[in-house]
Amino acid sequence: MLLEEGSGSAPSLCELLLSGFRSWDSSNVVWDMLACAYSRFEMVHDALFVLVKMKDLNLGASIQTYNSLLYNLRHTNIMWDVYNEIKLSGTPQSKYTSSIVVDGLCRQSRFQDAVLFLRHIEGKEFGPSVVSFNTIMSRSNGSMEEALEFTNDMEKHGVQPDIVTYNILAKGFCLLGNIEEALKLRKEMISRGFQLNIISYTVLLSCLCKSGRVDEALKLFCEMRANGLQPDLISYSILIHGLCKQGEVQQAIQLYGEMCLSGIFPNSLAHRAILMGLCEKGMMSKARLYFDSLVKSNLTLDVILYNIMIDRKVDEARKLLDTIKLHGLEPTAVTYTTLMNAYCEKVIKGLCKRWRLQESCQLLEEMHAKGLTPDQITYNTIIQAFCKAKDMIKAFQLFDEMLMHNLEPTSATCNILINGLCVYGDLKDADSLLVSLQDQKINLNKFAYTTMIKAHCAKGDPNRAAIYFRQMVEKGFEVSIRDYSAVISRLCKRCLMTEAKYFFCLMLSYGVSPDEEICEVMLNAFHRGGHLSSVFELLAEMIKFGLVRD
Incomplete structure (x- = not known):
């Protein structure tokens, strides 16, 4: 029935219960079943609506219903409100309650709160379980001292x-590079009767390979299979990567073939390792x-994978350019542009060192010296590379050089520079640039405005963001729900709720319907402001108007 009624049906079903079950002795059970059913179908907001109604009717929910809600809300702040409601109602907790809360606090990056909670429930009827301890230990941020204390x-x-x-402990030791302690744990596990699982072996295999102890990793791999465990994609990939790093490409390829025969489809990590290994060995044809x-x-x-091949091709391209010159031939503009694009593309992807950028500039100078004219695409490529390298001074020098050579900046040029200033430079400079471009009657596209709007919202200047937003609308650009969502999300992050409401109302006035994302963001922002009653009231209103969908 609930699936047929769907999300947002809680108000109507609650009205039905109020009119039909008020006099029943078992009405408490019926209401509780409804709340629990909504939660299990992941219609969390409907479940919360039912709980609010139950509270008004002085009806109590069961711990099973509360636990189900806690689990579904463990990634949000509302989880803590539900837990406080459990305590206030006096509902007896189960052994799962504390485990869910600890997991939720850790998921919300509230590690210290999780530790305090664990300490608080020590000695209670349902004290901390092994699940709670494991959750805390797994989130101890690599602090083995803290993990061992637990x-x-x-x-x-x-x-x-x-x-x-x-x-968890073995992984912690491996992250610290202490493979010997991790191997001691393996012996302790075996001595205490534990059967190592695939995760246990994968952790140790990874650490051994990273330490260059690939031979030991291979022995452990054989032990794993001897114990009846089938290697998975991750364990195969780790070994293949380790073998390739050691230069044992042929052995890695054999293992790759074995993996395929076992019905395990290799992932990009395995492909990268083999491709890089072949290139490193100079086996370019293979x-x-x-x-x-x-x-x-x-x-x-x-x-x-493409960049691994491009990396080799760029070096080959440079050699070809030198060969062209040796034979007394003059490279054309296309020759230089092709080579430059390859250099800069590698920088943009973060796959080459800084000197490649400088070499691109040298090629640019070389082109001008030979009377060749680079086009806007060439300049845009290298300007973007310098922006991403956070060198805005050089990016604008190239922009000025571009203008000096009578090359009209394209909308892509403007977007690159505006985005560069917003992300890596000064927002005031971005404002000045935008005004200057507008004065020069340069046609800016929507991206330029949305970049400025998002940047000003993120920096806490909603008034300036509103000015650019209005300009964008006035210029006839189509404004979508995603544009409003981006602005409202940034304002909510800075707790600028009055401004967020302004944009929400503006959105409605332009006939754009809100979606779940905007509703959730605003709901959580109200919650962070400490207005718990407003959270539930707003939640109920959103359900009534169909603004919240689970």
Whole structure:
């Protein structure tokens, strides 16, 4: 029935219950079942609406209903409100309640609050469980001292560590590069009767390979299979990567073939490792054949695989350019532009060192010296590269040089510079640039305005953002729900709720309907302001008007 009625049906169903079940002795059970059902179908806002009605009727919810809600809300601040409601109502908690709260606090990056909560429930009827301890330990930010302290606490409270506990500790030691301690834990696990699982082996394999101890990793890999565990994609990929780093490309390819025969489809990490390994060994023809086979197999290749090949091709291209000159031939503008685009593209993707940018500038000078004219695309490419390198001074020098050579800036040029100033430079300079471009009657596109609007919202200047927003609307650009959502989200993050409401009303006045994202953002922002009653009232209103959808 609930699935048929759908999200937002709580108000009508509550009215039905009020009229039909008020005199029943079991009305408490019926209301509780409704709240629990909404929660289990992940219609959380409807479940909260029912709880508010139950509170008005002086009816209590069961701990099962509360636990279900806590679980669904564990990534939000509202979880804590529900937990406080449990305490206020006097509802007896179960062993799962505290585990859910600890997990929720950790998910919200409230680690210290989670620790305090764990300390608070020590000695209670349902004290901390191994699940709670494991959750805390897994979020201890690499502090092994803190994690080991919790294992001592576990012993004090008679809580036995499980395989998850050991895996967390082993991973912690590996992150610190202390592989010996991790291997000691492996022996302890075996001596205490634990059967290592795939996660246990994967953690150790990764650490051994990173430490260059690939031979030991291979032995552990064999042990894993001898114990009846089937290697998965991650364990295969780790070993393939480790072998390639050691220069054992042939052995890695054999393992790759074995993985495919086992019905495990390799991921981009394995492909990258083999491709890079072949290139490092100078086996470029094999690397090309391997790359072509990946392309022909209709795999969705990531940009890094292409960049590995481009990296080699750029070096080859530079050699070809030198060869052209040696043979007394003059490179054309297309020759230089092609080479420059390759250099700058690598910088943009973060896959080459700073000197490639300087070399691009040298090529630019070389082109001008030979009477060749780079086009706007060439300048845009290198200007964007310097913006991403956070060198705005050089980016504007190139912009001035572009104007000096009578090249009209394109909308892409303007967008690159405005975005660069907003992200890496001074927002006042971005304002000045935009005004200057407007004065010069240069046609700016929507991206220029949305960039400025978002930047001013993020920096806490909603008035300036509103000015640009109105300009954008006046220029006839289509303003979508995403544009409003971006502005409202940034204002809510800075707790500028009056301004957020202004944009919300502006959106409605232009006939744009709000969506779930905007409603959730505003709801959480009101919550952070400490207006709990307003949260539930607003939530109820949103459901009535269909503004919240689970």
